[in-house]
Amino acid sequence: MATPLEGRTVVVTGSGRGIGREIALLAGRLGANVIVNDPGVNVDGTGGDQGPAGKVAKEIRDAGGKASANYDTVATPEGGEAMIKQAVDEFGRVDGVVHVAGILRDRMIFNMSEQEWDDVVAVHLTGFFNVSKPASVLMRQQRFGRIIGFSSGSGLNGNTGQANYGAAKAGIAGMARCLARDLGRYGVTANAIAPGANTRMTQTVPDAARQLRSRAGIQGQQRQPSIVNQLREPKYVAPMVCYLLTDQAWNINGKVFNVSGGQVSVSWEETPDRTIAKPGMWDIDELRALVPAMMQGLRNPAPPPPDLEVPGRAEAAASA
Amino acid sequence: MGALDGKVAVVTGAGRGIGRGIAMLFAREGARVVVNDPGVNVDGTGGDGGPAQQVVDEIKKAGGTAVANLETVATVAGGESMVKQAVDAYGRIDIVVNTAGILRDRMVFNMSQQEWDDVIAVHLKGHYNTIKPASVLMRQQRYGRIINFSSTSGIIGNTGQVNYGAAKAAIAGLTRVIARDLGRYGVTCNAIAPGAATRMTQTVPDSARQLRAQAGVQGAASESQPAPQSAFQGLREPEFVAPMVGFLCSDDAWDINGWVFNVSGGTVSVAHHPTPMRTVFTPGLWDLAELDDAVNNVLLRDLPNPAPPREDVEVPGRDTPAKPLA
Numbered sequence: 001m002a003t004p005l006e007g008r009t010v011v012v013t014g015s016g017r018g019i020g021r022e023i024a025l026l027a028g029r030l031g032a033n034v035i036v037n038d039p040g041v042n043v044d045g046t047g048g049d050q051g052p053a054g055k056v057a058k059e060i061r062d063a064g065g066k067a068s069a070n071y072d073t074v075a076t077p078e079g080g081e082a083m084i085k086q087a088v089d090e091f092g093r094v095d096g097v098v099h100v101a102g103i104l105r106d107r108m109i110f111n112m113s114e115q116e117w118d119d120v121v122a123v124h125l126t127g128f129f130n131v132s133k134p135a136s137v138l139m140r141q142q143r144f145g146r147i148i149g150f151s152s153g154s155g156l157n158g159n160t161g162q163a164n165y166g167a168a169k170a171g172i173a174g175m176a177r178c179l180a181r182d183l184g185r186y187g188v189t190a191n192a193i194a195p196g197a198n199t200r201m202t203q204t205v206p207d208a209a210r211q212l213r214s215r216a217g218i219q220g221q222q223r224q225p226s227i228v229n230q231l232r233e234p235k236y237v238a239p240m241v242c243y244l245l246t247d248q249a250w251n252i253n254g255k256v257f258n259v260s261g262g263q264v265s266v267s268w269e270e271t272p273d274r275t276i277a278k279p280g281m282w283d284i285d286e287l288r289a290l291v292p293a294m295m296q297g298l299r300n301p302a303p304p305p306p307d308l309e310v311p312g313r314a315e316a317a318a319s320a
Numbered sequence: 321m322g323a324l325d326g327k328v329a330v331v332t333g334a335g336r337g338i339g340r341g342i343a344m345l346f347a348r349e350g351a352r353v354v355v356n357d358p359g360v361n362v363d364g365t366g367g368d369g370g371p372a373q374q375v376v377d378e379i380k381k382a383g384g385t386a387v388a389n390l391e392t393v394a395t396v397a398g399g400e401s402m403v404k405q406a407v408d409a410y411g412r413i414d415i416v417v418n419t420a421g422i423l424r425d426r427m428v429f430n431m432s433q434q435e436w437d438d439v440i441a442v443h444l445k446g447h448y449n450t451i452k453p454a455s456v457l458m459r460q461q462r463y464g465r466i467i468n469f470s471s472t473s474g475i476i477g478n479t480g481q482v483n484y485g486a487a488k489a490a491i492a493g494l495t496r497v498i499a500r501d502l503g504r505y506g507v508t509c510n511a512i513a514p515g516a517a518t519r520m521t522q523t524v525p526d527s528a529r530q531l532r533a534q535a536g537v538q539g540a541a542s543e544s545q546p547a548p549q550s551a552f553q554g555l556r557e558p559e560f561v562a563p564m565v566g567f568l569c570s571d572d573a574w575d576i577n578g579w580v581f582n583v584s585g586g587t588v589s590v591a592h593h594p595t596p597m598r599t600v601f602t603p604g605l606w607d608l609a610e611l612d613d614a615v616n617n618v619l620l621r622d623l624p625n626p627a628p629p630r631e632d633v634e635v636p637g638r639d640t641p642a643k644p645l646a
Binding site: 159 | 323349396427428429431433436437440444445447448451452455456459462463473474475476477478479480481482483485486487488489490491492493494495496497498499500501502503504505506508513555559560563564566567570571572573574575576577578579580582586587588589590591592593594595596597598599600601602603604605606607608611612614615616619620623625626627628629630633634635636637638642643644645646
């Protein structure tokens, strides 16, 4: 096997299990020195266990690679700095940061506690800042670096019961786009991955949210099972991430990729899709006449049920 | 008869700029308005009851109904106080518009934890802080309108704004989730990515402006999707953002839910959902050499690097041989 990551040092957060683990293992096989970060918490962020990270690091070393375990949390600046410092102390440099670590606290917005909001935003979004900030200082100095954040369809497309997670995940995509623009000129790239895979995290979506989604017709929007989306093991996400770490990917910057099974897509940027314009200020009556045409075919993802009295619905039906 | 007769609205950050334009238009359209603004500086420091009260006075002078609120959106207590004030003063809450925001621009390698935390607190947590208590009441009454404020800084990207860009992209994502959590209860949630000349757009540091210009970012949404350049772009007054917000809060917009709208001057666009644009597929595990070909020649064709490495940077793969993939 070729070793295109020989001499590179990569920090992979949340790599004790799931997608992070597969990235760490593949990066190790491709020749990288790997900091395997994982505090070994439960999916909701509670607890802690050095087993998972230690095991992955050992697996990499047993296969002839170079790896070291780190058990700090990404949710604090000290934790983020500790991982970067460990990479420099043990391997002399840091070339890549892959932020996979994440927790879930799913709840409908009207029931979501401040703690549930704060904990999820801290690990995912502020966690991305906590590792990429100290790494960016070194990467800028050495004029080389790769930063990869993990986004999600929950934020890019929207998903019931995940206001905290969806916001954080969309924020990570936005942050990758901004990091790309701050650091690109210094030979550093930043991109985001929106993965699809069966892992410990996808088992926790509460039944209530599943039911709501299916009632809202959201579940049915997913593609029918086919060879294209039967490949759900987390290992399928790793090659694209590791490719972005290679020298060849030097000019791939500021993009969001959907990776699931054998599928790799580049996402639309949220640029204007359809536009109406006038050389002056709109009034509401004009917008009432034109916006519905602009929105033709762009559905309400969760329309009110037929038995709910909705002001405006009867009028719309009458004029249709 | 106004489009918002009988409605009660909270508008955050309504003491100045875009928020002020929305509060004024809401009042003209018949809504009773809680005008929230702690009157801080653009960086979040200080505090002044003047701006919010002045907008309230203007609304009243024009025959409208409004009350000032000076709390911060950055705390749960602050968000609850605005919603409570709407209910105490006017008996209900129909509309929440989250315009409040601050800026602490800095290149990421120089950005302090405080600069990150403060911007995330006002923009992103600020949205949670108002939406959460309002959503409880809106769900019960089976009616509501929530308008969030995103920005092209996040949904497209901008130099020197990882904190603001992350928060603003997160708000677009939050909007899509809230739409799905609340749509079935007769509540809609949409976001605006505005363009306007306000106090906030005056603060972008010159160094960031220069970097953007060097990176070719200024003046184009992206090279493949150039922003329209025309006389329409001359209309930069913040009041131009208000009519679309007013329409989305009217009964007529009951079925518009979960979208991000770019609004600037007389231009209103619906933004692409960040869904897959182009896809490559292999029935198994990709190898890296195959990916190199597929990503560069299929996925990213005509999608340029927004900030390519400078000529004087020695880039492995460009200026020196890349380590082979196979």
